[in-house]
Amino acid sequence: MSAAARRRSVYDWMPAALGIGTVVVFFAALEGLIQAGLINRFIVPPPSEIIGSFGRVLTEEHVVSRFFFTLGECFVAGVMITVFGVAGGVLLYRYKLLQQAVETWVAALAAAPVVLAYPLFMVIFGRSAWTIIMIGFVAALSPVVLKTLEGLSGTRKVLINVGKSFNLTGSQQFWKIMFPAALPTMFVGVRLGLIFALINIVGVEFLINYGGLGQLINDLAERYDLPGTYAAICFVILVSVVFFMFLEKAERWLRPVD
């Protein structure tokens, strides 16, 4: 290996090593400070205790079934935002007047703190999974609508002209030209929507103390099981990060060349 290549490979792994090293040093310092009594262990449990409680939380608190419960809610919300969001985007693309009238409203819905209406959803749907799913759905709908509209509007003129030159019908033009061309942008919207849905679903589970992973954190916190609470929070962070990375990979697969 040449000296330049070796330098390059060192430069590739050094930042990652620094990042991981910083995290390790931070937790080691925290452990030391707690063991020395400088930080109250009843407020911040030692990292060793948190790691030790992972197994207990996984087995005793039925984390796997809770995980699948939350995943199921995300799946239903995801199907709903895809179906209604894509249909809404197509509708706005098809009817320009409607698009001009409501596009700003849809964008405003994206900025609106919909999750704060969760007490209202509880009144309508009861303290059930539907409350959680519906909040995830409403909060995550607008990015899918807007990105579908953006994808369809951004279809290259040359592709549309090719369709016209083949005398395609309106339906053929949509399914064979417009839809495939807009699919990568639509998926960006679906990805954003799924992230919004997951955030809101776990958040509302925590707030209304119902369902999967969010409820687990609330349960453990109410029992004052601090190492368990911290371990459950770490688990939820891990799930979110893996979910986020998976969606990113799927998007890259769908959009190989930008």
Next chain:
Amino acid sequence: MAETGRLTRTAPAAPMFSPVTLLRVAIILAFLAGWELLSRSGWLYRDVVPSWLAIGKALADLLLHADYYFNLGVTAGEIAAALAIGGVSGLAVGIVLGSNRFLAKAYEPYLYYLGPTPKIIFFPIMIMWFGVGPGSKIALGVLSCFFPVALSAAAGMRQIDKVLIKVGKSFRANTWQTVWKIYLPAMRHPIINGIRLGLGVALIGTLLAETKLSNKGIGFLIIQAYSVFDMPRMYAMLIVLFVLAIGANALVGRLGGLHTIRR
């Protein structure tokens, strides 16, 4: 000189209302009428969909009550504190990461992947650290708004024209002068975008925390209205809250000159 028809022809009178405006009005009226119909139909439990009259009365009652403004002030103060702390720390971290590729490669993935996690789950920890008062709500708001501001600032730093930085160096600007006179003006738009996102999530974080555990603030009023099943009041508060949130978001964008960006 002969006048041409083109010059003398008067432009057709513009309609008083454009078709877009008419459609918007029609949609709003249809929504209001549908709501009222549903409210009077008895298909849903009483008060789940209250009549507009009841919501209007509750709205007027809310806005005329001094207690509401006290709670609004509490929440606004918490959000402002969260935005100030989270915004400044996010900006500082963003500038450091944006100006150093090595540090960015080391630490930015953590920010990038932790950013979209649901922040409300940290509330039990915040209560332990900062108590049940406004401190824990502010802390949750800080945690929520730190990530979008830091990531936007880091991305903004990388977009700065290198020529500007070289000009600063040629004038022998010190670090503070470079940040103040070159970095911040050059990355105004990404920062404002980050603050807009940060404001939105800080607002949500703070208010959700208030609904979970507090004895003052708008979140507390909302959950209080829910617990006594005062639905018109709850709708009225949500309407005001949505208007304020969307308005604040638009105001930050306007003050930051986002509408002047050429797309």
